[in-house]
Amino acid sequence: MSGWAARAGRWGPALLGILASTALLAWFARLEPRWVALGWVELVPWLWVLDRTRSGKEAVLAGTVLAMTFTAAIFGWFPEALHRYSQAPLAVCWLAVLLLAPLMELQFITFALVRHHLRRTSTPPLSFWRITLTSALVYVGTEWLCPKLFAETLGQGFYASESLRQLADLAGAHGLTFLLLIGNECVLAAGKALAAREAPRRVAVPLAVLAVLLLAGTGYGRLRIWQVARETAREPALKVGVVQANITSYDKLAAETGMYEVVRMILDTHYRLSDELLQGRGVDLLIWPETVYPTTYGSPKSEAGAEFDADLSGFISERRVPLLFGTYELEQEREYNAAVFVGPGRGGELTRSAYRKTMLFPLTEWVPESLDSPWLRERLPWTGYWKRGPGPRALELTLREGRRLTIAPLICYESIFPGYVAEEARRGAELIVTLSNDSWFQGTPGPKLHLMHAAFRSIETRLPQVRVTNSGISALISATGEVLTEVPDDHRASLALSVPPPPRLTTLLVAWGDWLGPTALVLAGLLLLGRALPFRRRAP
Known part of the structure; x- marks a missing residue:
């Protein structure tokens, strides 16, 4: 042979x-x-x-x-x-x-x-x-x-x-x-x-x-x-409203109708779905997905941007409901992918806090400064310009009727990192809130895999989780990793979720990290x- x-x-x-x-x-x-x-x-x-x-x-x-x-x-x-x-x-x-x-x-x-x-x-x-x-x-x-x-x-x-x-x-x-x-x-x-x-x-x-x-x-x-x-049977649930509008391909829509019309359509759609949700439900917190407000909130780049800022602030003031939403933040010409919380204060004024995404998807969202160059941008025009945030943090929110809630905020890709989420849990978080844009993988197993990652973060920290995406899969996840409610991929819906309280159980992964x-x-x-x-x- x-x-x-x-x-x-x-x-x-x-x-x-x-x-x-x-x-x-x-x-x-x-x-x-x-x-x-x-x-x-x-x-x-x-x-x-x-x-x-x-x-x-x-x-x-x-x-x-x-x-x-x-x-x-x-x-x-x-x-x-x-x-x-x-x-x-x-x-x-x-x-x-x-x-x-x-x-x-x-x-x-x-x-x-x-x-x-x-x-x-x-x-x-x-x-x-x-x-x-x-x-x-x-x-x-x-x-x-x-x-x-x-x-x-x-x-x-x-x-x-x-x-x-x-x-x-x-x-x-x-x-x-x-x-x-x-x-x-x-x-x-x-x-x-x-x-x-x-x-x-x-x-x-x-x-x-x-x-x-x-x-x-x-x-x-x-x-x-x-x-x-x-443990979770001892306390009342939190009522959270989520909106999945199933609006995708912002750049394509902007090329067809103009960016002003796109932002107008996105906001109007979310206003309508939110109003349907708020009717008689006593929602404590309203959440919209990642980059749902596709411009810099609070630092408008144009008169149109200032108009949209005022419009969104007016919506929050009139409904008297705090809103957590995905947008961009601008600081000294550095732009961040951010989750911004805006809520009505006791005197009628609006309070604001923000979390900046740290774990950015390579190339599409972020390019290391050591590699960034005109040569690279010319050959890979789709590379992102966002900068990295300062790292994990817990965000304290004031809800309706003065109720306080500390959340572990995550934006999209960050939900796949166990140690990152465990660090936020160690800082006193009571709820994981994930804002995501999975439209790039719409119609593939990608959204289901991303949801599975999110569920493991709830198991590892023993914290419930609200996950809100623009096109699916939005979900309520229990501290055992069970998906209690979900909006499937490529669907439009608004839901009022009864979020169970955290069981306050210690875990080895939170204590020791990854x-x-x-x-x-x-x-x-x-x-x-x-x-x-x-x-x-x-x-x-």
Whole structure:
């Protein structure tokens, strides 16, 4: 048999194994309860491939291929969205996404390489556990060290399990990923032992570990759900009105009718939907989505801008309802994406406070000053001009009848960062409020994935959340991550939401921040370098 035929004979089954794991990963990522069990077996075919690799290069190749197939399966909608936004050829967008996949999904490669190394160097009796724990630590540590564009991690698929997702208040979704990796290794070990007709103990032990993970995770989840229900039943709900007008493509509309007419239409639509909402409902706070007021509020650039400012202020004064809305803020020629709160004061005057978005989407919203140049702007005319805000903060609002509320404000992309939201929670927030513009991903899985990220932030902080978007998905999320009410993608609606009070439960993630990633790197380093650790058999 020729060398080429021999390689094809080995890599044909390997490719099938990688594609099998990719298919299982894609089903698991649908976030549906019927596919939750796949989380415990989805990587088994790929782990089997890794067991057959003969060198570090082959292990890296197996990780690289999975990174690319995973990206194509889970984020196959993104090249089309990128094409619509940038007007670059679709083929170029696909090529860019696939070429960047090994960098964006580097954890598959580091996991594969470390696991291959450990399989060659570890010796019984505890080699399986050293390989399993160290590789899983490297995986989650890599994800923390090399942040991703969409901050996805495999454990997020367990969101579809009401009980298992509650574990995220300990170590975030990455903690669920860590358990998922251990579970898959256990299934593979039991399967190999069964196929080789080894002693029953070799089959039973890994399956017992998997059973303990399932039972302990489910038990903890049920306990936390009960605690949240007990705590939130003690206080009255907050009444919050949200408006999703489903108005998108501001630039396109402005090119057709002029910017003045666009802003006029946006405001009038939100006034009408808000008035329908306010009739007899006693709303404590009204919320509009990100950049709903597409000009600088409070620092008008023209007479038309001053007219719109006065118009919006008049609306708030007449309705006597505080409003939180997305707009731009201008300070010394630096423009910010902001959430502005305006409410009627005791003497009839309007009070105002603001939060400026810090975590900006790369290139489309923000370009680092070190990279910004006329050359870059000429070649990428769609790049953004916004500046970064000062960081996480809690915003104190005065609602109707003088009621006080401290919120954790988030704008769009910020909701994917656990540590950022945990810092706002530590500052005394009672409610997460997210303003978002997901219209760039309208009609794709993007809005659903963004909603899932938001739900994990509520679990991690044990805070309810109101999420308001321009085109969907707007939602009310409980402290257990349950979506209590939602307005689907590509719909127009206004809702009065009864927001439950925060359960005031402490969480490890709020106390310690996003602690698992750096801890995993340190532990993995110790396990890889520590000859004195008991995983290594001493020479006779």
